[in-house]
Amino acid sequence: MIEIAIPAISRRNAVILHPLRLGIPQGQMLGIIGPNGAGKSTLLAAIAGQVPETVDLHRDGHPLTRQDIGHLPQNFAVRSTLTVLEAVLLGRREELGLRVPPALLEAALDCLSGLGLSELASRPLNALSGGQQQRVLLAQRLFRDPRLLLLDEPTSALDLHHQMEVLARLRAHARAAAVPVLCALHDLTLAARFCDRLIVLAAGQLVADGAPEDVLTSGSIAAHWQIAPEILTCRTGHPVLVAHPIGAPGSPDPAPLAALHAGFT
Amino acid sequence: MSVAAQTRALRSWQVRAAQRGAAVMAAVLLLAVLALLDLGTGPSRMSPPEVWQALLAGPSGANRAAATILWQIRLPQLAMAVIVGVSLGLAGLLMQTILANPLASPFTLGFSAAAGFGAALAILGTSYIAAPIPQWLLTPLAAFAATLLATGMVWLVSRTKGASPDILVLAGIAVLFFFQSLQALVQFLAAPEVLQQIVFWLFGSLLRANWTAVQVSGAILLVCLPVIIRDIWALTALRLGEANAASLGLDVAALRKRCFLITAALTAGAVSFTGTIGFVGLIAPHMARALVGEDHRLSLPLAALAGAVIMVAASVAGKLLSQGAAIPVGIITAVAGIPMLIVVILRHKEM
Numbered sequence: 001m002i003e004i005a006i007p008a009i010s011r012r013n014a015v016i017l018h019p020l021r022l023g024i025p026q027g028q029m030l031g032i033i034g035p036n037g038a039g040k041s042t043l044l045a046a047i048a049g050q051v052p053e054t055v056d057l058h059r060d061g062h063p064l065t066r067q068d069i070g071h072l073p074q075n076f077a078v079r080s081t082l083t084v085l086e087a088v089l090l091g092r093r094e095e096l097g098l099r100v101p102p103a104l105l106e107a108a109l110d111c112l113s114g115l116g117l118s119e120l121a122s123r124p125l126n127a128l129s130g131g132q133q134q135r136v137l138l139a140q141r142l143f144r145d146p147r148l149l150l151l152d153e154p155t156s157a158l159d160l161h162h163q164m165e166v167l168a169r170l171r172a173h174a175r176a177a178a179v180p181v182l183c184a185l186h187d188l189t190l191a192a193r194f195c196d197r198l199i200v201l202a203a204g205q206l207v208a209d210g211a212p213e214d215v216l217t218s219g220s221i222a223a224h225w226q227i228a229p230e231i232l233t234c235r236t237g238h239p240v241l242v243a244h245p246i247g248a249p250g251s252p253d254p255a256p257l258a259a260l261h262a263g264f265t
Numbered sequence: 266m267s268v269a270a271q272t273r274a275l276r277s278w279q280v281r282a283a284q285r286g287a288a289v290m291a292a293v294l295l296l297a298v299l300a301l302l303d304l305g306t307g308p309s310r311m312s313p314p315e316v317w318q319a320l321l322a323g324p325s326g327a328n329r330a331a332a333t334i335l336w337q338i339r340l341p342q343l344a345m346a347v348i349v350g351v352s353l354g355l356a357g358l359l360m361q362t363i364l365a366n367p368l369a370s371p372f373t374l375g376f377s378a379a380a381g382f383g384a385a386l387a388i389l390g391t392s393y394i395a396a397p398i399p400q401w402l403l404t405p406l407a408a409f410a411a412t413l414l415a416t417g418m419v420w421l422v423s424r425t426k427g428a429s430p431d432i433l434v435l436a437g438i439a440v441l442f443f444f445q446s447l448q449a450l451v452q453f454l455a456a457p458e459v460l461q462q463i464v465f466w467l468f469g470s471l472l473r474a475n476w477t478a479v480q481v482s483g484a485i486l487l488v489c490l491p492v493i494i495r496d497i498w499a500l501t502a503l504r505l506g507e508a509n510a511a512s513l514g515l516d517v518a519a520l521r522k523r524c525f526l527i528t529a530a531l532t533a534g535a536v537s538f539t540g541t542i543g544f545v546g547l548i549a550p551h552m553a554r555a556l557v558g559e560d561h562r563l564s565l566p567l568a569a570l571a572g573a574v575i576m577v578a579a580s581v582a583g584k585l586l587s588q589g590a591a592i593p594v595g596i597i598t599a600v601a602g603i604p605m606l607i608v609v610i611l612r613h614k615e616m
Contacts, residue, residue: 069512071512072512073509076509077506078509079506080504082501083558085274090502090513093498093515094514096498098497098562105278118271118274122278124558125505137505141512144513
């Protein structure tokens with residue numbers, strides 16, 4: 001179990017994240033959802049130790065340091081001419097000497113292979129597309145094998161196939177390495193499909209926390225995202241979200257749903 | 266993913282490692298050839314066999330004239346050229362990496378201007394009052410102190426406004442103009458014959474090299490080297506950008522401050538005795554990255570070697586172009602540096 005206690009985080013006299021506590025079991029894939037500006041990135045940056053405020057972080061009662069955390073920020077773009085393989089090796093820079101140990105080199109190649117990136121190993125980073133760069137940097141964080149993974153929209157630059165592949169790979173990593181994976185996500189359908197648990201942030205506050213089917217109700221989506229949601233169930237039983245603009249002909253009226261949601265919370 | 270792709274990747278890694286090793290070896294070889302050429306050239310026109318014999322005979326060789334020329338003039342000048350080149354090459358690459366700016370160098374960020382002001386002030390001062398220590402030692406000391414003063418100014422700004430690259434670059438540019446103006450003021454106040462001395466110092470020349478200078482600059486370089494080597498992978502990680510480096514558990518601000526101090530020490534050690542030598546610290550890192558990429562295990566040694574090659578080549582050229590009085594290296598590096606910089610920019614769009 002990883003326990004996180006975050007104090008109020010303010011910038012320019014405005015509170016952008018209210019104090020919150022989170023307990024995350026090992027191996028859990030936790031999705032952080034919420035509209036733009038809700039505090040998702042701030043929450044991840046705070047846990048990663050990249051805010052001046054002191055964040056309390058424990059794993060089974062022992063404190064975690066920055067070295068134990070793998071954080072993939074949102075603004076990942078790189079202009080470097082380092083090769084993909086060099087970039088992945090840097091994930092474990094503490095173990096690199098003046099010579100790269102052969103075992104580490106092989107492990108890095110395996111890691112690339114796991115994300116389908118072997119073909120790109122010798123390419124310079126600045127010759128890759130945004131989506132390829134994002135997968136390489138994700139491979140680097142996975143190679144680091146941290147005690148806690150924090151990923152800020154790890155699928156933002158990826159096509160549909162790679163979105164599914166990366167999220168499935170992350171969930172498998174969480175299970176196999178028994179580490180919690182925290183992902184900020186925008187696609188609610190994907191979040192519901194791949195996360196064990198979702199938390200909803202709105203205006204810097206934690207407003208919902210639970211299993212995807214409990215959190216993603218028409219009422220809560222209408223209230224926080226300002227859309228008229230239609231939740232369908234696909235053949236596999238997973239919920240699928242269709243978003244309609246509020247007031248569009250034929251779309252559900254969000255007002256009663258939001259009122260219903262307000263009654264619950 | 267196929268095993269074939271993995272094998273290919275491993276093979277290409279090995280080929281790349283071999284190529285980059287070869288680039289470093291080639292640079293060492295080139296430096297050795299240039300060094301021999303440098304020892305063999307000079308206004309005294311010693312023949313190659315004479316130079317060779319004087320070298321073998323040692324500092325107390327029977328041929329006194331040859332021994333003095335070689336061991337008291339040419340060798341310390343060569344050693345100084347190598348040390349200055351290595352120091353400026355390393356300082357330039359460190360600066361460009363920590364500031365993520367291809368234009369950063371000890372010259373463009375005011376360190377050299379500060380050293381020039383210190384030296385000018387010392388030369389002007391001793392024209393009025395007799396100094397208790399000899400001029401050849403006082404001027405470098407003043408240059409060194411002024412460089413540290415400039416570093417202190419940038420440091421103060423970064424203490425209050427944070428050590429972000431933009432803040433450091435802006436502070437460096439402010440320092441550059443500040444010390445350039447002070448330098449101009451000192452020149453304005455100086456009598457014509459003193460002014461001539463100041464201007465000659467600002468050219469940057471190896472003529473002032475002696476074994477004491479070599480020992481002091483060499484010692485500073487040796488002290489800095491282990492600190493740089495310790496951070497070699499951290500510096501490579503910084504090429505991925507600040508956010509990515511920080512999320513790999515790297516304390517970027519601390520690394521930046523540490524390297525900034527190292528850069529100041531290396532620059533001060535290099536330019537205090539020789540005077541302002543520009544463009545070496547700017548071009549050597551670009552050459553190194555163009556040849557071996559951004560892995561600092563290779564780009565740092567190659568930037569050092571490239572700096573030394575440029576300095577020694579400039580020294581040879583200065584002596585060959587003007588047989589009587591060698592053209593100061595500072596002038597050669599500045600004149601030759603600009604076309605070299607343009608070639609590097611054109612060949613490599615990525616900095």
